[in-house]
Amino acid sequence: xxxxxxxxxxxxxxxxxxxxxxxxxxxxxxxxxxxxxxxxxxxxxxxxxxxxxxxxxxxxxxxxxxxxxxxxxxxxxxxxxxxxxxxxxxxxxxxxxxxxxxxxxxxxxxxxxxxxxxxxxxxxxxxxxxxxxxxxxxxxxxxxxxxxxxxxxxxxxxxxxxxxxxxxxxxxxxxxxxxxxxxxxxxxxxxxxxxxxxxxxxxxxxxxxxxxxxxxxxxxxxxxxxxxxxxxxxxxxxxxxxxxxxxx
Amino acid sequence: xxxxxxxxxxxxxxxxxxxxxxxxxxxxxxxxxxxxxxxxxxxxxxxxxxxxxxxxxxxxxxxxxxxxxxxxxxxxxxxxxxxxxxxxxxxxxxxxxxxxxxxxxxxxxxxxxxxxxxxxxxxxxxxxxxxxxxxxxxxxxxxxxxxxxxxxxxxxxxxxxxxxxxxxxxxxxxxxxxxxxxxxxxxxxxxxxxxxxxxxxxxxxxxxxxxxxxxxxxxxxxxxxxxxxxxxxxxxxxxxxxxxxxxx
DNA sequence: GACCTCGCTTGATATGGGTCAATTTCACCC
DNA sequence: GGGTGAAATTGACCCATATCAAGCGAGGTC
Numbered sequence: 001x002x003x004x005x006x007x008x009x010x011x012x013x014x015x016x017x018x019x020x021x022x023x024x025x026x027x028x029x030x031x032x033x034x035x036x037x038x039x040x041x042x043x044x045x046x047x048x049x050x051x052x053x054x055x056x057x058x059x060x061x062x063x064x065x066x067x068x069x070x071x072x073x074x075x076x077x078x079x080x081x082x083x084x085x086x087x088x089x090x091x092x093x094x095x096x097x098x099x100x101x102x103x104x105x106x107x108x109x110x111x112x113x114x115x116x117x118x119x120x121x122x123x124x125x126x127x128x129x130x131x132x133x134x135x136x137x138x139x140x141x142x143x144x145x146x147x148x149x150x151x152x153x154x155x156x157x158x159x160x161x162x163x164x165x166x167x168x169x170x171x172x173x174x175x176x177x178x179x180x181x182x183x184x185x186x187x188x189x190x191x192x193x194x195x196x197x198x199x200x201x202x203x204x205x206x207x208x209x210x211x212x213x214x215x216x217x218x219x220x221x222x223x224x225x226x227x228x229x230x231x232x233x234x235x236x237x238x239x240x241x242x243x244x245x246x247x248x
Numbered sequence: 249x250x251x252x253x254x255x256x257x258x259x260x261x262x263x264x265x266x267x268x269x270x271x272x273x274x275x276x277x278x279x280x281x282x283x284x285x286x287x288x289x290x291x292x293x294x295x296x297x298x299x300x301x302x303x304x305x306x307x308x309x310x311x312x313x314x315x316x317x318x319x320x321x322x323x324x325x326x327x328x329x330x331x332x333x334x335x336x337x338x339x340x341x342x343x344x345x346x347x348x349x350x351x352x353x354x355x356x357x358x359x360x361x362x363x364x365x366x367x368x369x370x371x372x373x374x375x376x377x378x379x380x381x382x383x384x385x386x387x388x389x390x391x392x393x394x395x396x397x398x399x400x401x402x403x404x405x406x407x408x409x410x411x412x413x414x415x416x417x418x419x420x421x422x423x424x425x426x427x428x429x430x431x432x433x434x435x436x437x438x439x440x441x442x443x444x445x446x447x448x449x450x451x452x453x454x455x456x457x458x459x460x461x462x463x464x465x466x467x468x469x470x471x472x473x474x475x476x477x478x479x480x481x482x483x484x485x486x487x488x489x490x491x492x493x494x495x496x
Numbered sequence: 497g498a499c500c501t502c503g504c505t506t507g508a509t510a511t512g513g514g515t516c517a518a519t520t521t522c523a524c525c526c
Numbered sequence: 527g528g529g530t531g532a533a534a535t536t537g538a539c540c541c542a543t544a545t546c547a548a549g550c551g552a553g554g555t556c
Contacts, residue, residue: 072397074487080400082393093386100390130378137385138341142348144392145330149320151399152328152447156513191534199400204513206535223534239322439504449544454505471504
């Protein structure tokens, strides 16, 4: 049962990424068995709110399929996305009984949930879990910091290019293809969600998308399908050369 | 040897916060003893660079005194602060041999360093360390997300008020005094560093500080000493009511 | 005491992105 | 295949913040 990469391991271990990613670093049978007892699935449709900031949250979860977002809002309604959850991403916090952010499904999603208390108890007894979770959290922190650079210092054009290349790269790694040359993918976000990710208005997002299209940096099929003729060009537009696999 | 709060514990455990914060959740003697073997101190003067992004980094560390920053830059020199380190904050990443960010001392600082490899080995054997580090990292992630809201959606005025109230609150908790009513503190950052924190230019920072002063929200003694006549007013200006003790 | 430097402030002007207001497109549903 | 409504585009205008530039003040050096 060789584990040469994340995807293979996840498949080998079963249908739920958390079993591999947060827990079974070495696929130990009894750990998986115990997780099985406290796990359950939930699904939501595109547009539904999974949980509101401040609500009781007695589970932690990993996303199996679809895309969800974490958002924060000011009283007057200004909202900022602070997390973009793609399949295999984890959310919820051990030791915290209430949600800190709004979690919203932007496509139909399926989540694999674990009851929080038993999960925390398991963490106490099973060093692998805490260690794996630490690695995942550190990765998220790096992604958050990259995101801060984007929010604080990039132009609207660079922001758009960055977001597109983040999604393209993440998508590419899932499909196990090289993130080079020509690429195509379905945008899982509305223009408004993109704006909330980037700290822009949806009009500016739209304008910059049109601009990039006019200049041949991207092509659009309909409103959501994006084709990148040349990833290198897009990444130059993004303003940094970070080739890391960041993204929360 | 009761541990009723973080500060007390840190003092009780010795002079280095990491011993309590990252490790000795229950002050177990042998863990402390072993850490003692791999620890060493380093100090830097205000303005010195502790480490450049990309450099080899074979230690992790906690800040004992002073203030340091983590910054990221684009090729053309635009820079964004992504971490503000105050005493007892931890930095460096287990499992990563090179620095991801520039670490710069903004005041004279003293750090308590631990050689990375032995620290990682200890983490493997000592669940408490990974668990404590996980909690600290999750707190940092929350702080980063609060920071993202600031960068993406707040006005210059709100950004300044937010930063001042973050520093004031953090300062207050160190001094064990209530973060209510009148407060005073020394700004540990230049206007330029404030700008890098907030995603603004230093001119805008200066103008907004003058504006807040003119309106009586803050008072200034010299350029660095800040007096907050009424914390509630400042926090209203900050645009959110988050009373959490966030901050990296 | 004159001079320099560095951090900061202030002013004048430019501009990127926000705001407000129509349209247009397209995915979906009869 | 035509109708409908939400999502997206586009235009006109405005404003918050950036940019460029000048000047100030405190501390340090000769």
